[in-house]
Amino acid sequence: MSESIHIWVHSDLQLHLPELAEETLGRAVDDLLDLRLPLDEVWCLGDALCDHKPGELEKIARINQHHLARLQAPVCYVMGNHEMDLKRIHDLDGYPLHEVARRDAMWHVADLESPFLVRRCGEYLVVLMGDHAAHDGRWWTTHGVLHGEVDRYPHLPETYQRLRRRMERYDGSVILASHYAFPGGQRPSPLLSHLLPLPANVCLHLHGHAHIGDLVHNKERPWQRKNPIEGTTTCHQYNISALETLRTPGSHSALLSFGPGRPMTLRIRCHLAREWVEEFEVEIRNAGSLAPVA
Numbered sequence: 001m002s003e004s005i006h007i008w009v010h011s012d013l014q015l016h017l018p019e020l021a022e023e024t025l026g027r028a029v030d031d032l033l034d035l036r037l038p039l040d041e042v043w044c045l046g047d048a049l050c051d052h053k054p055g056e057l058e059k060i061a062r063i064n065q066h067h068l069a070r071l072q073a074p075v076c077y078v079m080g081n082h083e084m085d086l087k088r089i090h091d092l093d094g095y096p097l098h099e100v101a102r103r104d105a106m107w108h109v110a111d112l113e114s115p116f117l118v119r120r121c122g123e124y125l126v127v128l129m130g131d132h133a134a135h136d137g138r139w140w141t142t143h144g145v146l147h148g149e150v151d152r153y154p155h156l157p158e159t160y161q162r163l164r165r166r167m168e169r170y171d172g173s174v175i176l177a178s179h180y181a182f183p184g185g186q187r188p189s190p191l192l193s194h195l196l197p198l199p200a201n202v203c204l205h206l207h208g209h210a211h212i213g214d215l216v217h218n219k220e221r222p223w224q225r226k227n228p229i230e231g232t233t234t235c236h237q238y239n240i241s242a243l244e245t246l247r248t249p250g251s252h253s254a255l256l257s258f259g260p261g262r263p264m265t266l267r268i269r270c271h272l273a274r275e276w277v278e279e280f281e282v283e284i285r286n287a288g289s290l291a292p293v294a
Contacts, residue, residue, distance in 0.1 A: 005258055006038055009045065011044070012208045013049065013064070013243045014082055014242065022063050031269070032269075033071070042076070043177050044077045048077070054092070057094075065107075076108045076117060076126075077098070087142075091137075098112060115130075115132050115141075115191070118163075125174045126177070146191075160195055167201065167202060173202075182230065182232075183229070184229045186209075187220075203235055203284050204266075212242065227239065243271075255267045
């Protein structure tokens with residue numbers, strides 16, 4: 001990675017017709033390439049596809065793979081509620097983009113059953129969180145809620161508490177990114193509440209799911225990108241969604257930038273207008289030490 005790190009963060013492409021997904025994601029990637037930004041990573045925070053027709057979902061999974069490959073940067077991917085459409089509607093254990101990502105060396109995904117993907121990015125510990133499901137299909141999550149044989153869910157409370165201790169021990173700052181908000185934000189995940197209160201070294205949380213400007217499903221603070229987290233004063237969360245253009249005016253994503261001697265910034269991009277529409281400077285606490293991840 002370069003000294004200054006730039007990460008493209010997006011969520012909620014969420015278009016059920018392959019031709020619409022192709023147009024929308026292709027336009028966003030074209031816009032980024034025209035900016036000639038040196039991207040170090042791409043974070044896809046879920047709802048990259050939707051609907052319940054296996055053939056269409058597989059086409060949209062390949063569209064995601066094709067266009068994100070044009071950016072020539074590693075892709076970190078977590079699933080959202082619409083990745084669960086086949087399971088929710090037909091009880092089929094199929095997750096097309098997760099399956100494509102597992103076989104692509106440029107993509108990083110957690111195991112299907114894991115709530116978290118943990119990695120290092122520069123001096124930061126990064127935790128990405130999304131929906132997940134049992135390999136045998138007996139339990140699964142959506143909207144941060146358990147479904148199926150919920151008594152078989154293996155992660156409560158131990159996995160969440162173990163992750164919280166790991167973040168707390170990290171000698172540096174932690175960045176979180178998820179499909180969903182923590183309680184206090186728009187359309188939050190009940191499962192994420194098991195990580196609260198967040199350790200003081202968590203400096204940032206980015207999420208999708210609550211589409212900016214969606215007055216039907218995101219009625220609480222529908223235009224507000226920066227929102228609090230319950231019980232936490234050292235970390236704010238930012239709504240970076242959404243790429244789709246049906247429920248949200250515009251097509252939006254975010255660029256996260258940081259590096260030694262410079263502030264961490266989060267810039268919101270509208271790909272329809274091809275312009276930056278908001279910018280936030282993130283306060284960093286306890287950054288700088290390169291402690292082991294494990």
